[in-house]
Amino acid sequence: xxxxxxKDIISIKEFDKEQLEKxxxxxxxxxxxxxxxxxxxxxxxxxxxxxxxxxxxxxxxFDSAIALIGGNSLGISDISSSSTQKGESxxxxxxxxxxxxxxxxxxxxxxxxSRFAAEVSSKPVINAGSGTEEHPTQAIQDLFTIxxxxxxxxxxxxxxxxxxxxxxxxxxxxxxxGNYDVTVYLISxxxxxxxxxxxxxxxxxxxFTESTxxxxxxxxxxxxxxxxxxxxxxxxxxxxxxxxxxxxxxxxLLQQMKNDSIILHPLPRLDEVSIDIDSTKNAxxxxxxxYGKYTRATLLGLILNKDGF
Amino acid sequence: xxxxxxKDIISIKEFDKEQLEKxxxxxxxxxxxxxxxxxxxxxxxxxxxxxxxxxxxxxxxFDSAIALIGGNSLGISDISSSSTQKGESxxxxxxxxxxxxxxxxxxxxxxxxSRFAAEVSSKPVINAGSGTEEHPTQAIQDLFTIxxxxxxxxxxxxxxxxxxxxxxxxxxxxxxxGNYDVTVYLISxxxxxxxxxxxxxxxxxxxFTESTxxxxxxxxxxxxxxxxxxxxxxxxxxxxxxxxxxxxxxxxLLQQMKNDSIILHPLPRLDEVSIDIDSTKNAxxxxxxxYGKYTRATLLGLILNKDGF
Amino acid sequence: xxxxxxKDIISIKEFDKEQLEKxxxxxxxxxxxxxxxxxxxxxxxxxxxxxxxxxxxxxxxFDSAIALIGGNSLGISDISSSSTQKGESxxxxxxxxxxxxxxxxxxxxxxxxSRFAAEVSSKPVINAGSGTEEHPTQAIQDLFTIxxxxxxxxxxxxxxxxxxxxxxxxxxxxxxxGNYDVTVYLISxxxxxxxxxxxxxxxxxxxFTESTxxxxxxxxxxxxxxxxxxxxxxxxxxxxxxxxxxxxxxxxLLQQMKNDSIILHPLPRLDEVSIDIDSTKNAxxxxxxxYGKYTRATLLGLILNKDGF
Numbered sequence: 001x002x003x004x005x006x007k008d009i010i011s012i013k014e015f016d017k018e019q020l021e022k023x024x025x026x027x028x029x030x031x032x033x034x035x036x037x038x039x040x041x042x043x044x045x046x047x048x049x050x051x052x053x054x055x056x057x058x059x060x061x062f063d064s065a066i067a068l069i070g071g072n073s074l075g076i077s078d079i080s081s082s083s084t085q086k087g088e089s090x091x092x093x094x095x096x097x098x099x100x101x102x103x104x105x106x107x108x109x110x111x112x113x114s115r116f117a118a119e120v121s122s123k124p125v126i127n128a129g130s131g132t133e134e135h136p137t138q139a140i141q142d143l144f145t146i147x148x149x150x151x152x153x154x155x156x157x158x159x160x161x162x163x164x165x166x167x168x169x170x171x172x173x174x175x176x177x178g179n180y181d182v183t184v185y186l187i188s189x190x191x192x193x194x195x196x197x198x199x200x201x202x203x204x205x206x207x208f209t210e211s212t213x214x215x216x217x218x219x220x221x222x223x224x225x226x227x228x229x230x231x232x233x234x235x236x237x238x239x240x241x242x243x244x245x246x247x248x249x250x251x252x253l254l255q256q257m258k259n260d261s262i263i264l265h266p267l268p269r270l271d272e273v274s275i276d277i278d279s280t281k282n283a284x285x286x287x288x289x290x291y292g293k294y295t296r297a298t299l300l301g302l303i304l305n306k307d308g309f
Numbered sequence: 310x311x312x313x314x315x316k317d318i319i320s321i322k323e324f325d326k327e328q329l330e331k332x333x334x335x336x337x338x339x340x341x342x343x344x345x346x347x348x349x350x351x352x353x354x355x356x357x358x359x360x361x362x363x364x365x366x367x368x369x370x371f372d373s374a375i376a377l378i379g380g381n382s383l384g385i386s387d388i389s390s391s392s393t394q395k396g397e398s399x400x401x402x403x404x405x406x407x408x409x410x411x412x413x414x415x416x417x418x419x420x421x422x423s424r425f426a427a428e429v430s431s432k433p434v435i436n437a438g439s440g441t442e443e444h445p446t447q448a449i450q451d452l453f454t455i456x457x458x459x460x461x462x463x464x465x466x467x468x469x470x471x472x473x474x475x476x477x478x479x480x481x482x483x484x485x486x487g488n489y490d491v492t493v494y495l496i497s498x499x500x501x502x503x504x505x506x507x508x509x510x511x512x513x514x515x516x517f518t519e520s521t522x523x524x525x526x527x528x529x530x531x532x533x534x535x536x537x538x539x540x541x542x543x544x545x546x547x548x549x550x551x552x553x554x555x556x557x558x559x560x561x562l563l564q565q566m567k568n569d570s571i572i573l574h575p576l577p578r579l580d581e582v583s584i585d586i587d588s589t590k591n592a593x594x595x596x597x598x599x600y601g602k603y604t605r606a607t608l609l610g611l612i613l614n615k616d617g618f
Numbered sequence: 619x620x621x622x623x624x625k626d627i628i629s630i631k632e633f634d635k636e637q638l639e640k641x642x643x644x645x646x647x648x649x650x651x652x653x654x655x656x657x658x659x660x661x662x663x664x665x666x667x668x669x670x671x672x673x674x675x676x677x678x679x680f681d682s683a684i685a686l687i688g689g690n691s692l693g694i695s696d697i698s699s700s701s702t703q704k705g706e707s708x709x710x711x712x713x714x715x716x717x718x719x720x721x722x723x724x725x726x727x728x729x730x731x732s733r734f735a736a737e738v739s740s741k742p743v744i745n746a747g748s749g750t751e752e753h754p755t756q757a758i759q760d761l762f763t764i765x766x767x768x769x770x771x772x773x774x775x776x777x778x779x780x781x782x783x784x785x786x787x788x789x790x791x792x793x794x795x796g797n798y799d800v801t802v803y804l805i806s807x808x809x810x811x812x813x814x815x816x817x818x819x820x821x822x823x824x825x826f827t828e829s830t831x832x833x834x835x836x837x838x839x840x841x842x843x844x845x846x847x848x849x850x851x852x853x854x855x856x857x858x859x860x861x862x863x864x865x866x867x868x869x870x871l872l873q874q875m876k877n878d879s880i881i882l883h884p885l886p887r888l889d890e891v892s893i894d895i896d897s898t899k900n901a902x903x904x905x906x907x908x909y910g911k912y913t914r915a916t917l918l919g920l921i922l923n924k925d926g927f
Contacts, residue, residue, distance in 0.1 A: 039662045044348045046376050048369075056694055057714065060666075063692040064718035067664050072381065072690065074372040076365055088577035091584070096366065096576065099599045100373035267714065268706035275709070290717045353657045355685050357678075381690065383681040385674055397886035400893070405675065405885065408908045409682035 002308035008118040009126040009299060012136040012172045017179040024144050026308065027291070027298040030069075039070035041301040041309045048101030049075035049128070050093065052108040057267065058128050058138075061289075062105050065296035071304075074100065091120045098123040103303055106130070124303050132168055133198065137299065138266060139172035141292040146223055148291060149262050149284050153180040157220050161187040161247055162227035162272060164194045169266045170227060171198060178205025185217045186210045189243045192233065214247055218256045224249065225264045226273050250274040254282060264288050311617035317427040318435040318608060321445040321481045326488040333453050335617065336600070336607040339378075348379035350610040350618045357410030358384035358437070359402065361417040366576065367437050367447075370598075371414050374605035380613075383409065400429045407432040412612055415439070433612050441477055442507065446608065447575060448481035450601040455532055457600060458571050458593050462489040466529050470496040470556055471536035471581060473503045478575045479536060480507060487514025494526045495519045498552045501542065523556055527565045533558065534573045535582050559583040563591060573597050620926035626736040627744040627917060630754040630790045635797040642762050644926065645909070645916040648687075657688035659919040659927045666719030667693035667746070668711065670726040675885065676746050676756075679907075680723050683914035689922075692718065709738045716741040721921055724748070742921050750786055751816065755917065756884060757790035759910040764841055766909060767880050767902050771798040775838050779805040779865055780845035780890060782812045787884045788845060789816060796823025803835045804828045807861045810851065832865055836874045842867065843882045844891050868892040872900060882906050 003019070015023075030038060047066040049059055054077070063073050075097065090113065098104050098121040106117050111131030118125040129135045147153050158177065164170050164186055174194075177184060186194055186208050193210060194202070202208070211217065218224075226249055234240035249263060254277060265273055265285040277283045301309045312328070324332075339347060356375040358368055363386070372382050384406065399422065407413050407430040415426050420440030427434040438444045456462050467486065473479050473495055483503075486493060495503055495517050502519060503511070511517070520526065527533075535558055543549035558572060563586060574582055574594040586592045610618045621637070633641075648656060665684040667677055672695070681691050693715065708731065716722050716739040724735050729749030736743040747753040765771050776795065782788050782804055792812075795802060804812055804826050811828060812820070820826070829835065836842075844867055852858035867881060872895060883891055883903040895901045919927045 035662055044344060044376075044379065046373060048373075060692055060694075060715070060718050064664060064666075067662075067690050067692065070662065072376050073692075074369055074376065074382075076369075087579050089584075092577060095595055096598050097369070099595065100369050100602060268710060270705050275707075286713055286717065289714050293718060353653060353685075353688065355682060357682075381685050383678055383685065383691075385678075396888050398893075401886060404904055405907050406678070408904065409678050409911060 001306050002302055004299070004302035005306050006124050007303060008114075008124050009136050009303070010114045010118060011127070011134050012139040012176045015136070015140075015176070015179070020140070020143060020176070020179060023140060023295065023298055023302070024147055026302060027144055027294050030298050030301065030309070031294050038068055038297070041069035042066065042304045043070035045071040045103070045304050046101045047071055047073040047103050047105060047300065048097045049073060049077065049105040050079075050097050050107070051075075051077050051128070052079050052113075053129070054078060055107055055129060058107065061292050062128065062296055064293050066300055068293065068297045069301050071102075071300070075105075090117065094121050094125075103300060126299070126303075129168060132166075132195070133171035133175075135168045135172045137296055138169050138292070139176040140299070141288065141295045142173050142225070142264065142266070143176050144295050145264060145284060145288040145291045146262075149287065150222060153177075153182065155181060156222040157183045157185070157217075158223040158225065159185040159187055159217060159221045160225045160227070161214055161249075163192045163229045163233065164188040164227075165192045166230070166233060167227055170194070171202075173225065174202050174208075175205060178202070182206065184208035185221070187214050187216075187247075188212065189247075192229065214253065215256065218253060219258065221257060221261055223262055223264060224257065226269070227266065228270060228272055244272070248272055248274060249277060251276045254280060257282070310615050311611055313608070313611035314615050315433050316612060317423075317433050318445050318612070319423045319427060320436070320443050321448040321485045324445070324449075324485070324488070329449070329452060329485070329488060332449060332604065332607055332611070333456055335611060336453055336604050339607050339610065339618070340603050347377055347606070350378035351375065351613045352379035354380035354412070354613050355410045356380055356382040356412050356414060356609065357406045358382060358386065358414040359388075359406050359416070360384075360386050360437070361388045361422075362438070363387055364416055364438060367416065370601050371437065371605055373602050375609055377602065377606045378610050380411075380609070384414075399426065403430050403434075412609060435608065435612075438477060441475075441504070442480035442484075444477045444481045446605055447478050447601075448485040449608070450597065450604045451482050451534070451573065451575070452485050453604050454573060454593060454597040454600050455571075458596065459531060462486075462491065464490060465531040466492040466494070466526075467532040467534065468494040468496055468526060468530045469534045469536070470523055470558075472501045472538045472542065473497040473536075474501045475539070475542060476536055479503070480511075482534065483511050483517075484514060487511070491515065493517035494530070496523050496525075496556075497521065498538075498556075501538065523562065524565065527562060528567065530566060530570055532571055532573060533566065535578070536575065537579060537581055553581070557581055557583060558586060560585045563589060566591070619924050620920055622917070622920035623924050624742050625921060626732075626742050627754050627921070628732045628736060629745070629752050630757040630794045633754070633758075633794070633797070638758070638761060638794070638797060641758060641913065641916055641920070642765055644920060645762055645912050648916050648919065648927070649912050656686055656915070659687035660684065660922045661688035663689035663721070663922050664719045665689060665691040665693075665721050665723060665918065666715045667691060667695065667723040668697075668715050668725070669693070669695050669746070670697050670731075671747070672696060673725055673747060676725065679910050680746065680914055682911050683918055686911065686915045687919050689720075689918070693723075708735065712739050712743075721918060744917070744921075747786060750784075750813070751789035751793075753786045753790045755914055756787050756910070757794040758917070759906065759913045760791050760843070760882065760884070761794050762913050763882060763902060763906040763909045764880075767905065768840060771795075771800065773799060774840040775801040775803070775835075776841040776843065777803040777805055777835060777839045778843045778845070779832055779867075781810045781847045781851065782806040782845075783810045784848070784851060785845055788812070789820075791843065792820050792826075793823060796820070800824065802826035803839070805832050805834075805865075806830065807865075810847065832871065833874065836871060837876065839875060839879055841880055841882060842875065844887070845884065846886075846888060846890055862890070866890055866892060867895060869894045872898060875900070
C-alpha cells in the first residue's frame with residue numbers, strides 16, 4: 001500500500017525528505033504519462049472543494065488536477081452564498097461534503113481548521129490554505145519546481161523576497177525547505193519581516209539570514225522567490241510606494257544574478273516582477289503554476305489509490 | 310420499459326406506495342453496485358440545474374448523484390447573475406436549459422413552477438423544491454431513510470417537530486407518509502402549526518395529532534424528525550428564544566425515547582439538535598444525507614434509462 | 619491535418635465561405651453521431667472559460683458543447699470574485715488558464731482582447747464575445763441555422779431588426795453574411811442604426827438597405843433576425859416605449875411574411891418576439907440555440923483533434 005493512501009494533507013511540517021521525494025518521483029512519472037493513461041488514475045472519483053476564503057487560482061489548480069486524472073469536482077467556491085450562511089457549523093458542512101465526494105479540499109482563514117475538518121470528515125482532507133502558515137500543496141509545488149529546474153534542492157542558495165509577515169506561502173515554503181541543506185536569505189522591509197512568533201519554529205528547521213536590501217546577496221542566489229507586497233499592509237501610502245519600488249525585480253536586478261538562477265512567484269503578481277523578465281530563461285513562475293497542476297494531481301492520485309499509480 | 314423513464318418528478322403526491330417501493334429497491338441496488346458499475350448507468354448524460362432560490366445543499370446532492378452514475382452537471386446556481394436578470398421568462402430559460410441537457414433540475418419559489426416547466430421543457434424536469442409544499446426528492450430521501458433504518462415504514466410512530474408552518478420539507482414528507490399506515494405527531498409552537506389551508510389535503514391522506522409539548526408523546530416515537538425554527542418568523546426575539554429553547558433535542562430528551570428510535574433532520578441544523586446527539590446510535594441525519602445522494606442517483610438513473618438499471 | 623487544429627477563433631472576418639462550409643458539414647455529421655461516438659471526440663479534454671462579462675447563456679452553451687464531445691470545463695464565470703480583482707493582468711490570467719486547460723474560451727468587453735489573449739496563450743483561444751463587433755461562434759451558429767432551415771444561404775433575403783447599434787451579434791452576423799450572395803435589410807429606429815464607423819467595413823463585404831419601418835420589406839424576407847431593444851439605450855422612457863412597440867414581431871406581422879420564412883433571435887428575448895410566434899413553423903430560435911450547442915461542439919472538436927473527427 002502506498003503510504004499516502006487516504007492520508008490527510010494538513011501541514012507541510014508532516015512531510016519528511018523521503019516522503020517529498022516519493023511525491024516528486026510520482027510527479028515526474030505522471031508528467032510522462034499519456035493523457036489517456038492519466039485519466040485512469042482516479043477515473044470517476046469526485047473531489048469536493050469547500051472554500052471559506054475565495055481563491056480562484058488554487059481552486060482551478062485542483063479542478064484541473066482532478067480532471068487530469070479522470071475525476072470530477074464539485075463544491076462551494078464562495079461560502080457566502082451557501083447554507084453555512086444560515087449558521088451551519090464547519091463540522092456539519094465538512095461531514096456533508098465528505099458524503100458527496102471521495103476527497104475534500106478545504107480553504108479556511110483559521111489555523112487548525114483543516115486538522116479539525118480531518119477529524120470529523122469521513123474522507124481525506126487536503127488543506128488548500130489555512131491560517132497564517134499552512135499551504136502544504138503550494139509548498140510541495142514550490143519544492144518540486146526548484147528540484148525540477150535546478151535538478152536538486154540541497155546545496156542551493158535561496159532568497160525569498162517581499163511580504164514575509166503575512167502570506168502563508170512563505171511559511172509553508174520555509175518549513176518545507178527545512179528538510180534540505182539550503183542557505184536561505186529573507187529579504188523584506190523592516191515592517192514585513194518574518195513574524196517573531198514563528199522564528200523559533202523555523203529556526204529549528206533551518207537557519208536564515210535576514211536583509212532589507214535585495215541587492216545584498218543577489219549575486220549569490222540560485223533561486224529568487226518573489227511574493228507580493230500588499231498596499232493594505234501599510235498605514236501610509238507613501239511608505240508603501242517607497243518600499244514597493246525597492247523590491248521590484250527587473251532586468252537590471254536580473255543582470256546581477258547568476259546566469260542559471262531562477263525566479264519564482266506563487267502568482268498572481270502585480271508589478272513586483274517586471275514583465276520584461278517573463279521572456280528570460282530565468283523566469284520559471286509559469287512553469288511553477290504548471291507543476292502545481294501536476295503535483296496536485298499526483299497527491300490526489302496517491303491519496304485515492306491504495307497501490308499508487 | 311421502466312415506468313419512470315423520461316418521467317417528470319413534480320410532486321410527491323403523484324407517487325403511490327408501489328412506486329416508492331420500486332425506487333427504494335433500486336436504491337438498495339445502486340448502493341451495492343461497484344463504483345465502476347454505477348458510472349455506466351448514465352455515462353455522459355448531462356444534468357442541468359436551474360435554481361431560482363439558492364440551495365447549495367440540494368444542488369450538491371444532485372451534483373454528486375449525477376457524478377455517481379457517470380454523468381455531469383451544468384447550470385445556473387444563482388439566477389441573479391444570469392440572463393433572466395434581463396427579464397427572460399421562465400419558459401424560455403427552461404426551454405434553453407433543456408436543450409443543453411438530458412434532465413432538468415429546477416428550484417423555484419412559486420407553487421406550480423415545476424409543473425409549468427415540465428410542460429414547456431423538452432426534457433424531464435425534477436422539482437428540487439418549489440412553493441410552500443413540494444420537495445419530492447427530499448421526501449423520497451426521508452422515506453428511504455426511515456425504511457432503511459427501521460426496516461419498515463408501516464406501523465411506525467413518527468413525530469415531526471419544529472417549524473411546521475413554513476418549510477416545504479414537512480409538507481412533502483407528510484404527503485409521502487400518506488401512503489403508509491403510520492401514526493403521526495406534529496409538534497410545534499402554536500404560531501408555527503401546520504397551515505390550516507393544507508390540513509384538509511393532508512387529512513385526506515393520514516391522521517395526525519398536534520401538540521405544543523415535545524415531551525408529551527416522546528416515549529412513544531420510533532422516528533423524531535426535527536426541523537429548524539427560524540428566528541425571522543418571530544416578530545419578537547424574546548418569543549423566539551423561549552420557543553427555540555423548548556424544542557432543542559438533547560441527550561436528556563433522547564433518554565426519554567425508545568432505545569431503537571431514530572432522529573432525522575433535513576439539514577442544515579443550527580442547535581435544534583444538540584451535537585451531543587451526533588455520536589449516539591439514534592442520530593441518523595448524516596446517513597439521511599448520504600441516502601439523499603443515492604435516492605437522487607436512483608431517480609436520475611431510472612429517468613434516463615429506458616430499461617432501468 | 620484539419621485546418622482548424624489548434625487554431626484560434628478570434629473573428630468571424632477570418633472565415634471564408636469554404637471554411638464555413640467545412641464547419642457546417644462537420645456539424646451535420648456531429649448531429650448524426652450517436653452520443654457514445656460523440657463523447658470519443660474530445661474525451662477527457664478540458665475547456666477553460668474566462669468571462670470578464672457575465673454571459674450565462676454563452677457559457678452554458680460551451681459547457682454543454684464540451685460535455686457533448688466527452689470533455690469537461692472549468693473556469694471563471696464571474697471575474698469579480700477572482701484573483702484578477704487583485705490586479706492581475708489579462709496576460710497572466712490567460713497564461714495560467716491555458717496551463718489548466720486544452721482550449722480557452724474568453725469573453726471580454728474590449729475589442730482586441732481575444733487576439734491579445736491568443737498571442738500570450740499556450741492553448742487555442744476562442745472568442746466568446748469581445749468589444750463591439752466580434753462574437754464569431756454566435757455568427758457561425760446563426761449562419762448554420764439559416765443554412766439548415768433554408769437549405770442554403772446564397773440568394774436569401776434577410777432582415778435584421780432591432781438594436782443595430784449596440785450588440786455585437788448583429789455585426790458578426792453581417793461580416794459572416796459577407797461571404798454569401800444575400801440581400802440584407804437593416805431595420806431599426808433612427809437612433810439605433812448600424813454604427814457609422816462600421817458601415818465602410820461592412821459595405822466592403824455586402825450591400826444592405828436600411829429602413830425604420832419593419833413592414834416595408836416584410837413580405838419579401840426569407841429570414842427575419844430579431845434582436846432586443848434595450849431600455850437603457852434611451853434617455854427618455856416614452857421614446858423607448860414608442861420604439862419598442864413598433865418592432866414587436868407578432869402574428870399580424872407574421873401573416874405578412876412568406877409562408878416559408880423563418881424567424882431567428884439570439885436570445886434571451888423579452889417581448890420583441892411575441893410568444894404566439896413560438897408555436898408556428900416559422901419560429902426557429904430554439905432550434906438556433908440547439909444548433910449553437912452543435913456548432914460549438916464541432917469547432918471544439920476540430921480545434922482539439924489533428925485529424926478532425
